[in-house]
Amino acid sequence: MKKQFNRMRQLANQTVGRAEKTEVLSDDLLQVEKRLDLVKQVTHSTHKKLTACLQGQQGADDREKRSKKLPLTILAQCMVEGAAVLGDDSLLGKMLNLCGETEEKLAQELIQFEFQIEKDVVEPLYELAEVDIPNIQKQRKHLAKLVLDMDSARTRISCPQICTILWPKK
Template sequence: LPQVEKRLELVKQVSHSTHKKLTACLQGQQGLDADKRSKKLPLTTLAQCLMEGSAVLGDDSLLGKMLRLCGEAEDKLAQELIHFELQVERDVIEPLFVLAEVEIPNIQKQRKHLAKLVLDMDSSRTRWQQSVKSSGLASNLQPSGAKADALREEMEEAANRVEICRDQLSADMYNFMAKEVDYANYFQTLIEVQAEYHRKSLALLQNFLPQIKAQQEAWMEKPSFGKPLEEHLAVSGREIAFPVEACVTMLLECGMQEEGLFRVAPSASKLKKLKAALDCCVVDVQEYSADPHAIAGALKSYLRELPEPLMTFELYEEWIQASNIPEQEKRLQALWNACEKLPKANYNNIRYVIKFLAKLTEYQDMNKMTPSNVAIVLGPNLLWPQAEG
């Protein structure tokens, strides 16, 4: 039992510390019902903020739709969190509090009470023994008289109280030892409740993610710069990439006679603005008609920023070998053979670009862009080795 007494204090300390730290983990205010708890939960506040943002932006924008779906998801996560915290509070935090602040202190109070009763018993025994000595009787004789009888009864009652209290304390200590499995179960319950909470939260998120991804995939206005050609064409439902078609169309109207087209560097700010506009599929032709170099720069940037060149990594060696063939007829045939091996999307777009460049060279007397010059400035944007990536 002395070992149990020592263990009581250790268990009390551990339970008290765990109760304190576990309570600090709660996001909702302890002791409140589900509705009141929900209002003070950070996740609920976040959900409300997202839903309000969705209402402001509207469902006709992608951000509005995303905010609404994410707001609904966060609100459901908040409900799961409330249920989880209420269960942890009921099945773990409160029992730990009772153990640390009620059950063990009661046993310790019982131990102190026993110590007091032992002192009372010793005191009554001392008074009875003094009464014996003062009576002058021999130690083997019993004292007589009303006073002596009263002292003996007091001593016997004190001894009886000590025995009852000692038995009760022993029973409480043995019960404590026997209930250690129950106390340990509090912590198993904590992990089980956490596991169930995370399982439900994961299932909830997995239910929302397909909806969120579907909205993203269905949205037509996606950036095109730096994105794979096939992806852009599939999303936009086009055969020719929008930046390519838009830039070629504008150059055909206002840039064919511009000297040094594709060779002269455009204004960096104009180029950045035009690329951003092309990414949004919104271009003001009139605004850029006076700056064909910005349009040519945007076309070069789009081609160069493709993850894979228009003429593909796979055919790189074949293009290089074909271009090195001395005889013109054989060289053209080899280039045509490589062209036919291109994926359909690449073939359509390279064909579109080449036709435009052929048209551009018809104005070489004015724009100074001979076929050789065009090849020099645009070739690196149509084909490069994979190692450079």
Template sequence: MKKQFNRMRQLAHQTVGRAEKTEVLSDDLLQVEKRLDLVKQVSHSTHKKLTACLQGQQGVEVDKKSKKLPLTTLAQCLIDGAAVLGDDSLLGKMLKLCGETQDQLSQELLLFEVQMEREVIEPLYTLSEVEIPNIQKQRKHLTKLVLDMDSARTRISSQQTCTVLWPKKLTMQTISRRCVWDLNAAKCANSAHAVPTLSLSP
């Protein structure tokens, strides 16, 4: 609680210009930091649109994804139709050829989507949802540590200033500790108006 209070006080002093602010990041890193939110927004939007363009289900095995592709379903339908009509039929031969072509197209599409997931979609997700939030979290932690350092430095500077203006030898507390009332038993015995002597010796 005390540490949070010191941070808020230091931040207030830095805001009004009563305290210096330590900057631990270089100018290049500060420029990059300003663009983090934009990069996160663009990466998230691109990842969402690319995922919507996928015809296969994301995150499943290749065999299961291949069976659920529309082109695979169409290819199987054409091949089944060709088998019903037979190779003697002209339409059957055409359906068989078209079915085989569609099956090849579905395999190419499957390979393309798998590669795009691995090399584009997953890195975009990691960047927008994992890496950038971690950077922002560490940046907040660094800001707190810098505030703690500046606050401690300010307190040390204030104590040094007070020590220069009010040396330890001249403080009332030190004088009161060193002041010892020495009652002279002999004088007290001889006179009822004996005055205690003040000793400033340590």
């Protein structure tokens, strides 16, 4: 009980900022802690918005899986099928076939672009928001606990010296 009381008193002293506060927990570090939450929220919302903008199926590593649900690919297939129905000799058939091939190339470029965006932007944002920042916050809490332990040890070390000075043994 006495140990818990001393621990709470030390925590209160550190919070208030008395002179015995350890230098490890400086004001700059406390300000960084406050900004971490803001950075986490911003990266999380940016990640959500970016993944919502991507047209292909996110997370699919296979080009075929992505291209099946892409509107450009579906349109290109319809144009090529329409050209096949009209025949290759007609001018409209040739035009539909050419448009279908162009749409297919555009779809492949879009898929390549989305792969690159996911690799370069979306995955690092997710890593930052969901892994790195929580680890920093966890380490910060652990550091605060260790600082309390260090202050407690300092208090216990200095107490016998003060006690012997104030109340010398007879």
